[in-house]
Amino acid sequence: MKIIDAHCDALLKLMEDPNLSFYKDNDQLQVQFKYMKQANVAIQFFALFISPDTPSQLRFQKALKMIDIFYEQVVKEDRIIPIYTGSEVEQVLGNTQGPLGGVLSLEGADALEGSILHLRTLYRLGVRALGFTWNYRNEAADGVEEPNPGGLSHFGREVLMECNRLGIILDVSHLSEKGFWDVVQLSAAPFIASHSNCQSIHYHQRNLNDDQIKAIYQKNGVLGLTFVPDFVAAKKERNISDFLRHLDHALSLGGENHIAFGSDFDGISSTLTDLGKMADYTNLVNRLLSHYKEEQVEKWLSGNWKRLFLDILG
Numbered sequence: 056m057k058i059i060d061a062h063c064d065a066l067l068k069l070m071e072d073p074n075l076s077f078y079k080d081n082d083q084l085q086v087q088f089k090y091m092k093q094a095n096v097a098i099q100f101f102a103l104f105i106s107p108d109t110p111s112q113l114r115f116q117k118a119l120k121m122i123d124i125f126y127e128q129v130v131k132e133d134r135i136i137p138i139y140t141g142s143e144v145e146q147v148l149g150n151t152q153g154p155l156g157g158v159l160s161l162e163g164a165d166a167l168e169g170s171i172l173h174l175r176t177l178y179r180l181g182v183r184a185l186g187f188t189w190n191y192r193n194e195a196a197d198g199v200e201e202p203n204p205g206g207l208s209h210f211g212r213e214v215l216m217e218c219n220r221l222g223i224i225l226d227v228s229h230l231s232e233k234g235f236w237d238v239v240q241l242s243a244a245p246f247i248a249s250h251s252n253c254q255s256i257h258y259h260q261r262n263l264n265d266d267q268i269k270a271i272y273q274k275n276g277v278l279g280l281t282f283v284p285d286f287v288a289a290k291k292e293r294n295i296s297d298f299l300r301h302l303d304h305a306l307s308l309g310g311e312n313h314i315a316f317g318s319d320f321d322g323i324s325s326t327l328t329d330l331g332k333m334a335d336y337t338n339l340v341n342r343l344l345s346h347y348k349e350e351q352v353e354k355w356l357s358g359n360w361k362r363l364f365l366d367i368l369g
């Protein structure tokens with residue numbers, strides 16, 4: 056069964072270590088071509104993460120640098136193609152021998168430096184998903200770790216409208232709860248949480264409460280459950296069984312057509328004990344197939360993301 060995964064930080068690692076290769080075996084990258092093939096991951100979102108210590112006038116440039124790494128080091132016509140529209144998604148999912156796909160997603164509007172022109176430029180360079188914030192405040196909104204966080208700023212609202220117009224997937228992971236409800240109210244399109252779990256199972260600022268999860272479903276969006284151990288449970292060793300409690304809960308809220316996965320591989324130093332790298336997705340898939348109906352598992356691995364792509368990217 057083919058898999059779509061909505062979050063990884065491989066581009067950051069590739070930028071930080073010029074000797075790393077996406078195509079040569081190494082044990083630093085949790086996401087690499089070999090693992091994608093092994094686990095049948097057909098489409099991977101690649102985050103453009105701009106660390107908060109980047110000087111403000113260099114943030115856009117940093118995003119450009121990571122986009123360049125994506126096209127120079129990850130995209131290869133016969134192996135990984137960039138996903139711009141629903142037709143590439145269908146091509147990749149429908150073809151057993153063809154190339155896999157990569158989606159560029161901006162993690163935090165920091166890189167826009169307050170400019171809609173930068174947003175449109177990034178769209179033209181292939182960016183198809185946008186998270187408003189990382190954990191802190193930027194020109195568009197406040198993140199979950201900002202003290203007394205507010206919602207979307209005027210600029211954030213402009214960003215939202217332009218993403219709706221262009222066909223960029225809006226991502227609320229990391230966004231403050233106020234910002235979340237602004238997106239619910241203002242977005243004409245379904246939206247996603249690319250890598251967040253359920254607060255009812257384990258309270259963490261980065262997880263979502265039940266009302267938020269139900270609002271994503273009502274908007275016909277997608278919840279990408281994530282393998283970040285600290286978002287899964289509070290104990291020391293955490294594994295797929297602990298993770299599945301979040302899936303069961305998300306399902307109990309009516310999530311069959313909205314649940315999916317966003318691993319956060321390469322953005323995490325510790326991992327679930329039995330899900331340490333992309334190749335280990337097979338452990339998760341086997342567990343899912345032993346607990347749930349095949350048609351449900353297929354929706355969570357790729358079907359729900361596919362519907363969202365077709366809805367938003369056209």
Ligand SMILES: [Zn+2]
Nearest residue numbers: 162229250322
């Ligand atoms: Zn993140």
